[in-house]
Amino acid sequence: MITLNRETTQPPVRPFYRTSEQQDSDRQMIGVVHYRSAEPGIDITDGVVTVTVPSPGNNVTEFWPAESDSITSGANGNIHWAHDRENLFAAVSIPDSRVLGEKVRNAYTDLLTTTIDLGFPQIYRVWNYIGKINHPNDVGLERYRDFCMGRADAFSDLAWAPHALPSGTGIGFAENGVTVFLLARRTRDTVNVENPLQMPAYEYPDTYGPRSPSFARATTVTTAGVASLYVSGTASIRGHRTVGATLEEQIKVTMENIDALLDGPDDGPAQFDTLKIYVRHAEDVDAVTRAFRDRYRVAEHSSPVLRADICRSDLLLEVEGVALRNDGEPS
Ligand code: 3EB
Numbered sequence: 001m002i003t004l005n006r007e008t009t010q011p012p013v014r015p016f017y018r019t020s021e022q023q024d025s026d027r028q029m030i031g032v033v034h035y036r037s038a039e040p041g042i043d044i045t046d047g048v049v050t051v052t053v054p055s056p057g058n059n060v061t062e063f064w065p066a067e068s069d070s071i072t073s074g075a076n077g078n079i080h081w082a083h084d085r086e087n088l089f090a091a092v093s094i095p096d097s098r099v100l101g102e103k104v105r106n107a108y109t110d111l112l113t114t115t116i117d118l119g120f121p122q123i124y125r126v127w128n129y130i131g132k133i134n135h136p137n138d139v140g141l142e143r144y145r146d147f148c149m150g151r152a153d154a155f156s157d158l159a160w161a162p163h164a165l166p167s168g169t170g171i172g173f174a175e176n177g178v179t180v181f182l183l184a185r186r187t188r189d190t191v192n193v194e195n196p197l198q199m200p201a202y203e204y205p206d207t208y209g210p211r212s213p214s215f216a217r218a219t220t221v222t223t224a225g226v227a228s229l230y231v232s233g234t235a236s237i238r239g240h241r242t243v244g245a246t247l248e249e250q251i252k253v254t255m256e257n258i259d260a261l262l263d264g265p266d267d268g269p270a271q272f273d274t275l276k277i278y279v280r281h282a283e284d285v286d287a288v289t290r291a292f293r294d295r296y297r298v299a300e301h302s303s304p305v306l307r308a309d310i311c312r313s314d315l316l317l318e319v320e321g322v323a324l325r326n327d328g329e330p331s
Pocket residue numbers: 128168169170171201213214215232233234235237311312
């Protein structure tokens with residue numbers, strides 16, 4: 001009798017959320033992110049990379065549980081990382097600067113090369129939190145556009161193909177500095193997805209800044225018959241233009257964009273496991289929260305809401321998440 005030794009790959013990591021730092025889980029983490037009123041910072045606590053995104057008015061903690069019990073962590077210069085053999089969480093905090101581009105380029109290059117050198121070449125999700133994102137820098141360029149230049153330069157320096165850019169979020173918070181963290185896999189089993197309703201962000205015209213934003217609309221990782229869809233920050237943009245003058249219109253267009261990404265070829269739409277909601281104005285928080293929780297049937301504890309600035313000053317909200325779909329293949 002022949003026993004086939006099936007290679008099993010660990011699934012990608014999925015987050016859970018708490019409103020305090022209390023971690024009521026026995027599972028080991030590779031990353032923990034606090035969004036709250038505090039100084040920005042990254043350290044390694046009990047082998048877990050712990051990131052603080054300065055975010056006055058919010059108090060949410062995001063946990064990224066490991067998918068195995070074997071965690072390794074460390075720091076290479078300013079890059080802090082932890083992995084479970086298959087999934088790596090890595091983070092960098094960039095001190096504030098009057099012009100961001102060159103600092104971002106260097107930190108991003110360190111983050112990407114450290115990730116690859118550690119043996120995790122398949123970056124599948126990146127978050128970028130930028131202080132005072134819609135403010136001008138010292139030479140009058142909006143800080144988001146300044147940030148986009150440095151990030152694009154770092155990917156170009158490594159000859160990164162545009163279609164290989166990972167899914168991402170670019171969001172602003174009140175405090176200064178830039179915090180970036182990512183998830184990467186050892187196995188190259190991810191597929192990037194673009195949105196038929198939107199121009200790829202990396203092809204946006206230069207009316208939105210000297211270098212286009214470097215991210216895919218979503219990235220899918222499929223293991224054991226389950227596809228995990230990492231949906232990027234999604235907002236009320238059609239083609240490359242912001243649409244919707246009212247909150248209701250922006251909610252509707254954002255949902256249509258998300259639905260186009262969740263739509264599956266034959267197994268029905270993917271379902272959100274978690275949904276993360278960013279809202280620019282405090283007075284819009286309730287309406288946006290209700291609309292998205294109702295529409296996508298996510299519970300309160302799986303759908304944190306953060307008051308935040310969005311990368312385009314005309315955008316009122318942005319939504320990201322992790323959605324799951326049975327891929328129809330026997331596992
Ligand atoms: C957009 O679609 C809205 O710069 O990393 C969404 C997700 C947005 C990620 C980023 C920006 C980013 O262009 C903004």
